Amino acid sequence: MTQGNQSANLIYTHPDCAFSAAAKMDFRQRKVDYVEIDVSIETDKIPDLLALSKGERITPVVVENGVVSLGFKGGS
Numbered sequence: 001m002t003q004g005n006q007s008a009n010l011i012y013t014h015p016d017c018a019f020s021a022a023a024k025m026d027f028r029q030r031k032v033d034y035v036e037i038d039v040s041i042e043t044d045k046i047p048d049l050l051a052l053s054k055g056e057r058i059t060p061v062v063v064e065n066g067v068v069s070l071g072f073k074g075g076s
Contacts, residue, residue, distance in 0.1 A: 009034040012049045012061040016040075020060040023072040032064070 011027065011034050013020035027034045037045045039059065052061050052068050062069040 009065065010037060010061075010063040011035070012037045012039055012045065012052070012059055014038065014040055014059040017059045019072040023060040023062055026072070034064075 009027070009032060011020065011023050013024065013036055015038065024034070024036065037049075039046050039049055049059075049061050050057070052063065053070055056070065058070050060072050062072065
């Protein structure tokens, strides 16, 4: 995983969310670097998640190459 890069791929996660785990596994399988933001630990990042999700309290929120996706529906 990369750290501290504004252009980094991000995955906002929660430990109780199976879809968050699936999204992270997909990134690892595709060998895509990402920064995980666990909102149960980094609670100060919840406003960022809400801004990206237009107010929805959902995980994962994935930002890949500048494209925001809500939830995870499986790899390609």
